Amino acid sequence: xxxxxxxxxxxxxxxxxxxxxxxxxxxxxxxxxxxxxxxxxxxxxxxxxxxxxxxxxxxxxxxxxxxxxxxxxxxxxxxxxxxxxxxxxxxxxxxxxxxxxxxxxxxxxxxxxxxxxxxxxxxxxxxxxxxxxxxxxxxxxxxxxxxxxxxxxxxxxxxxxxxxxxxxxxxxxxxxxxxxxxxxxxxxxxxxxxxxxxxxxxxxxxxxxxxxxxxxxxxxxxxxxxxxxxxxxxxxxxxxxxxxxxxxxxxxxxxxxxxxxxxxxxxxxxxxxxxxxxxxxxxxxxxxxxxxxxxxxxxxxxxxxxxxxxxxxxxxxxxxxxxxxxxxxxxxxxxxxxxxxxxxxxxxxxxxxxxxxxxxxxxxxxxxxxxxxxxxxxxxxxxxxx
Amino acid sequence: xxxxxxxxxxxxxxxxxxxxxxxxxxxxxxxxxxxxxxxxxxxxxxxxxxxxxxxxxxxxxxxxxxxxxxxxxxxxxxxxxxxxxxxxxxxxxxxxxxxxxxxxxxxxxxxxxxxxxxxxxxxxxxxxxxxxxxxxxxxxxxxxxxxxxxxxxxxxxxxxxxxxxxxxxxxxxxxxxxxxxxxxxxxxxxxxxxxxxxxxxxxxxxxxxxxxxxxxxxxxxxxxxxxxxxxxxxxxxxxxxxxxxxxxxxxxxxxxxxxxxxxxxxxxxxxxxxxxxxxxxxxxxxxxxxxxxxxxxxxxxxxxxxxxxxxxxxxxxxxxxxxxxxxxxxxxxxxxxxxxxxxxxxxxxxxxxxxxxxxxxxxxxxxxxxxxxxxxxxxxxxxxxx
Numbered sequence: 016x017x018x019x020x021x022x023x024x025x026x027x028x029x030x031x032x033x034x035x036x037x038x039x040x041x042x043x044x045x046x047x048x049x050x051x052x053x054x055x056x057x058x059x060x061x062x063x064x065x066x067x068x069x070x071x072x073x074x075x076x077x078x079x080x081x082x083x084x085x086x087x088x089x090x091x092x093x094x095x096x097x098x099x100x101x102x103x104x105x106x107x108x109x110x111x112x113x114x115x116x117x118x119x120x121x122x123x124x125x126x127x128x129x130x131x132x133x134x135x136x137x138x139x140x141x142x143x144x145x146x147x148x149x150x151x152x153x154x155x156x157x158x159x160x161x162x163x164x165x166x167x168x169x170x171x172x173x174x175x176x177x178x179x180x181x182x183x184x185x186x187x188x189x190x191x192x193x194x195x196x197x198x199x200x201x202x203x204x205x206x207x208x209x210x211x212x213x214x215x216x217x218x219x220x221x222x223x224x225x226x227x228x229x230x231x232x233x234x235x236x237x238x239x240x241x242x243x244x245x246x247x248x249x250x251x252x253x254x255x256x257x258x259x260x261x262x263x264x265x266x267x268x269x270x271x272x273x274x275x276x277x278x279x280x281x282x283x284x285x286x287x288x289x290x291x292x293x294x295x296x297x298x299x300x301x302x303x304x305x306x307x308x309x310x311x312x313x314x315x316x317x318x319x320x321x322x323x324x325x326x327x328x329x330x331x332x333x334x335x336x337x338x339x340x341x342x343x344x345x346x347x348x349x350x351x352x353x354x355x356x357x358x359x360x361x362x363x364x365x366x367x368x369x370x371x372x373x374x375x376x377x378x379x380x381x382x383x384x385x386x387x388x389x390x391x392x393x394x395x396x397x398x399x400x401x
Numbered sequence: 402x403x404x405x406x407x408x409x410x411x412x413x414x415x416x417x418x419x420x421x422x423x424x425x426x427x428x429x430x431x432x433x434x435x436x437x438x439x440x441x442x443x444x445x446x447x448x449x450x451x452x453x454x455x456x457x458x459x460x461x462x463x464x465x466x467x468x469x470x471x472x473x474x475x476x477x478x479x480x481x482x483x484x485x486x487x488x489x490x491x492x493x494x495x496x497x498x499x500x501x502x503x504x505x506x507x508x509x510x511x512x513x514x515x516x517x518x519x520x521x522x523x524x525x526x527x528x529x530x531x532x533x534x535x536x537x538x539x540x541x542x543x544x545x546x547x548x549x550x551x552x553x554x555x556x557x558x559x560x561x562x563x564x565x566x567x568x569x570x571x572x573x574x575x576x577x578x579x580x581x582x583x584x585x586x587x588x589x590x591x592x593x594x595x596x597x598x599x600x601x602x603x604x605x606x607x608x609x610x611x612x613x614x615x616x617x618x619x620x621x622x623x624x625x626x627x628x629x630x631x632x633x634x635x636x637x638x639x640x641x642x643x644x645x646x647x648x649x650x651x652x653x654x655x656x657x658x659x660x661x662x663x664x665x666x667x668x669x670x671x672x673x674x675x676x677x678x679x680x681x682x683x684x685x686x687x688x689x690x691x692x693x694x695x696x697x698x699x700x701x702x703x704x705x706x707x708x709x710x711x712x713x714x715x716x717x718x719x720x721x722x723x724x725x726x727x728x729x730x731x732x733x734x735x736x737x738x739x740x741x742x743x744x745x746x747x748x749x750x751x752x753x754x755x756x757x758x759x760x761x762x763x764x765x766x767x768x769x770x771x772x773x774x775x776x777x778x779x780x781x782x783x784x785x786x787x
Contacts, residue, residue, distance in 0.1 A: 016521055093521070095528035100726050129526075133519040135479070140515075140526060142481035142693055285704035289675045307528055311700035318671035318701045340486050 016132070018060040020087045023079060023121075027053045027071045029396040030362040033354060038193050041156040044163070044354035051398055052362060054388070057124045059092050065128025066388060067331070069120035076401040082113045083121055092128050099307045115280065115304040122305025123331045123384060130383035137330075137385075138337025138378050141310065147375045148336045150368075151221070152182040153348030157190030157197065157206070163353055167202070171209035173352050178214050181374035184246065184344060185210060186221040198225035200232045204239035211243045220244075224251040226276075230259055234266060241269040247295055247324070250275055257283075260292035270294035275326050280304055281311045288319050298335070298342075299326030306331055313339045330367045330384035337378040345376050361392045404446040406473045409465060409507075413439045413457045415782040416748040419740060424579050427542040430549070430740035437784055438748060440774070443510045445478050451514025452774060453717070455506035462787040468499045469507055478518075481511050485693045501666065501690040508691025509717045509770060516769035523716075523771075524723025524764050527696065533761045534722045536754070537607070538568040539734030543576030543583065543592070549739055553591040557599035559738050564600050567760035570632065570730060571596060572607040584611030586618045590625040597629045606630075610637040612662075619649055627655040633681055633710070636661055643669075646678035656680035661712050666690055667697045674705050684721070684728075685712030692717055699725045716753045716770035723764040731762050747778045 030052050035045030053071030058064050074083070086101045102118045130137045154173065157164045164170060174185045189206050190197030207222055214220070222240055224233070233251035240248050247270045252259050254277035264271040272295040277283050280303045287293045298312040313335060316323035323342045325332045336345055347370060350356050359366050364387040368376045379385025416438050421431030439457030444450050460469070472487045488504045516523045540559065543550045550556060560571045575592050576583030593608055600606070608626055610619070619637035626634050633656045638645050640663035650657040658681040663669050666689045673679045684698040699721060702709040709728045711718045722731055733756060736742050745752050750773040754762045765771025 016525055091525075091529065093525035093529050096530035096724055096726065099528075100530070133521060135519060139477075139479035142485075143477065143479050144482035144486070281700070281704040282706070289705075311703055314667070314697035314700040315704045317697055318667040319675075320668070338482055340482065 016091060016093045018063065018091070019089050020057055020059050020092050022056075022058040023084055023087055024056045024058075025053055025069070025071055025074050025079060025401055026056070026393060026397055027051050027399040028362060028393045029398055030360045030392070032360065033358060039191060041191055042349055043155060043158050043160070044351045054393060055120050055124050057087070057092060057121070057128055059128065059132075061132070063092070063128055063132040065092065065124040065126070065131060065383065066386065067120045067124040067127060067384070068329075068386065070116060071399075073114055073117040074120060078112055078117055079401065082109060083117070087121070092125050095122060095125050095129075095307055098122075098125065099305065103304070116301055119301050119303070119305035119331075122307050123300060126306050126331075126334070127383040127386075134382045136337075136379055136381065137306065137334040137383060141306075141334065141338035143378075144338050144340045146337070146378045148333070148345045148378070149183045149343065149374055150347040150370050150376050151184035151186055151219070151344045152177040152350050153186045153346045154188055155349040155351040155354070156188040157194055159194055160353065163351060167205040167209035169352070170206040171213035174210040174220075175213040176352075177350065178218055181370060181372050182347070183374040184219040184221065185214065186223060186249075186346070188223045188349070189225070191225055198228065200224075200228060200236040203236055207240060207243055207245065211245075216244065219246040221247045221249060223249040226250050226253065228252055230262060233259075233263055237263065237267045237269055237271075241267060245269055247272045249273065249297070257286060257290055257292045260287065261290050264292055264294060272324060273297050275299070275302060280308050281315060284312050285315055288315065288321060295322045295324050297326050298323045300329075300331035300335060302326055306334060309335050310338065313341065317341045328368055330379065330386045333368060333376065333378065334384060347376070362389050362396075363387055364389045403477070404449065405475050406443055406445050406478050408442075408444040409470055409473060410442045410444075411439055411455070411457055411460050411465060411787055412442065412779060412783055413437050413785040414748060414779045415784055416746045416778070418746065419744060425577060427577055428735055429541055429544050429546070430737045440779060441506050441510050443473070443478060443507070443514055445514065445518075447518070449478070449514055449518040451478070451510040451512070451517060451769065452772065453506045453510040453513060453770070454715075454772065456502060457785075459500055459503040460506060464498055464503055465787060468495060469503070473507070478511050478514050481508060481515075481693055484508075484511065485691065489690070502687055505687050505689070505691035505717075508693050509686060512692050512717075512720070513769040513772075520768045522723075522765055522767065523692070523720040523769060527692075527720065527724035529764075530724050530726045532723070532764045534719070534731045534764070535569045535729065535760055536731045536733040536756050536762050537570035537572055537605070538563040538736050539572045539732045540574055541735040541737040541740070542574040543580055545580055546739065549737060553588070553595035555738070556592045557595035560596040560606075561599040562738075563736065564604055567756060567758050568733070569760040570605040570607065571600065572609060572635075572732070574609045574735070575611070577611055584614065586610075586614060586622040589622055593626060593629055593631065597631075602630065605632040607633045607635060609635040612636050612639065614638055616645055616648060619645075620652060623649065623653045623655055623657075627653060631655055633658045635659065635683070643672055643676055643678045646673065647676050650678055650680060658710060659683050661685065661688060666694050667701060670698050671701055674701065674707060681708045681710050683712050684709045686715075686717035686721060688712055692720060695721050696724070699727065703727045714754055716765065716772045719754060719762065719764065720770060733762070748775055748782075749773055750775050
């Protein structure tokens with residue numbers, strides 16, 4: 016297209032948040048608090064811009080100067096495949112500094128720039144498959160909050176409420192340390208049973224279990240889930256052990272889904288598929304290095320008649336969902352009885368993923384990724400920029 | 402993007418050609434003759450158009466009315482993934498009428514429309530990887546033409562001339578029926594040896610052999626090729642037998658490349674890769690149903706650290722080459738001592754794939770696929786339109 020990238024900038028800004036993290040990094044509802052978020056912006060010589068909400072930590076100044084700017088300044092922003100491969104090959108020597116997440120933010124910003132510059136939404140640049148996608152409700156992890164997600168019955172009540180508002184499926188995240196007594200596969204199974212009882216036999220349900228169960232624990236929990244007619248079983252064990260998942264998938268009837276966090280992007284997923292370690296593959300733009308590699312995973316899965324179910328929400332994940340048929344749901348959350356997921360923080364004018372009364376999310380029509388950023392708020396609340 | 406497809410049209414037009422086909426369908430040089438070619442055009446409500454040079458036979462009126470128009474009229478032209486999947490699923494009931502080739506032409510026309518409408522070349526819409534690609538010279542099949550490709554020495558002389566004009570690699574197609582005495586693996590090996598001797602040790606060489614050798618013939622010829630340090634060995638056997646290729650690849654050091662013509666697009670290629678039946682996978686937009694599925698094959702190969710080498714030339718294949726790094730060459734041809742590949746037929750203003758003195762082809766800068774069609778010639782020489 017001609018114009019070259021002239022500027023790559025991260026702006027850290029203050030906004031509002033209504034969540035908190037526990038000692039192990041799990042999200043729970045919290046009081047309204049001032050929070051710092053970050054926005055990556057790429058600008059080319061024509062003044063075209065692409066943006067991606069990001070982690071300022073992943074794109075700290077040393078990462079931007081040491082890797083990202085070296086590759087992209089002076090590069091055509093439409094050379095996404097070349098940019099991605101160059102950054103990917105810099106990872107090995109970066110000593111862990113240049114993460115998949117960092118590359119993924121840049122890739123998403125380049126897709127956003129392409130869409131904004133051309134006047135087309137990213138999912139249609141990719142090649143549209145659908146203009147609407149059903150959402151599943153994805154709960155926060157269990158907790159010990161009164162009226163929260165403290166008991167199996169709490170999950171049952173919450174799932175019933177979620178289905179009543181339109182969600183077509185529900186996924187549980189159950190109890191994890193530091194919640195006392197967690198993890199406990201029997202407690203997980205009781206929560207899953209309570210949810211099945213609450214929503215009836217026809218609502219698809221999924222479990223994302225503690226990620227460090229042993230093989231025998233994982234197998235027992237999986238057998239309980241298939242008795243309850245759950246739709247998929249996600250990450251009950253350490254994912255670096257492909258053999259464990261092959262062992263599990265061979266013995267269970269319920270579809271095993273993965274990998275999600277295992278290192279290695281598309282290559283690891285190819286191994287899982289070729290070795291029979293999963294029945295559904297997991298893909299997310301922030302786990303695998305952006306939209307460019309996520310679409311490779313979607314295409315890999317398609318080649319083996321396999322669904323690729325998308326991990327996490329946000330505009331980038333919505334874009335790939337709009338361009339694929341081999342995957343059913345948008346993951347909406349994380350949700351909790353004490354948390355209003357639909358509250359719009361002040362750095363956005365509106366959310367990218369409102370849910371309609373049928374439980375569907377519409378693909379954005381705005382050019383680019385579709386995030387409705389409030390640049391005025393961001394500029395007025397700058398904490399740092401580099 | 403909003404506007405819907407209102408018109409799908411095939412125009413058959415007269416042009417000039419300098420090739421002829423033998424009884425088995427192989428192309429050879431011929432005297433200048435009047436030939437009929439066809440152009441598929443898709444138009445949306447905004448007046449945006451996409452074009453693809455096509456086979457009028459593959460897109461005959463019954464195919465256009467029975468399948469293509471039913472799916473695309475009234476559809477958003479940016480919904481390429483949906484359109485592709487719908488046509489793909491109509492194939493089974495079409496009794497062979499709706500071919501991969503037909504779907505591929507439509508898919509390419511939709512990509513061309515997207516590029517023309519947005520003002521961007523297709524390879525950059527896909528995500529650019531490189532703006533130039535080296536070309537290998539791909540010969541016509543052997544023949545019994547004086548000064549043509551009648552003897553091993555003819556191949557040697559021709560390869561030497563091709564390398565002198567800049568080609569960085571050469572691929573032989575050897576003798577096939579109805580040429581007397583063909584096929585003959587010993588004759589093939591002698592031609593390959595003559596070419597190696599003519600171009601020296603440093604030029605990559607490939608062989609695309611008769612497609613119906615037995616396993617033992619194919620193995621013997623493959624061993625001869627690896628002695629000659631050939632770069633790849635292509636389609637010596639019926640490709641429907643994946644086991645034959647696994648058997649061959651296990652025993653040879655030379656990379657086995659395929660499948661090319663085997664039915665089943667991305668799914669068949671996934672099987673070949675998973676079963677170890679190839680070392681390099683073959684992909685072409687006209688074999689696999691267009692740019693959309695060809696990119697899935699490129700991505701599938703990438704997931705297994707495998708090169709995908711592109712079958713055939715033309716703007717669609719050039720587009721995927723511009724968007725991938727896991728494949729080296731553009732196939733330029735078919736070439737013959739008596740045929741001027743660079744002669745531009747009157748339905749084009751210029752060729753999409755001129756070769757420079759370094760043996761490289763530049764990615765087109767024009768919006769869309771980059772075919773420089775002479776619409777004036779086409780309109781003035783219409784034979785039929787539907």
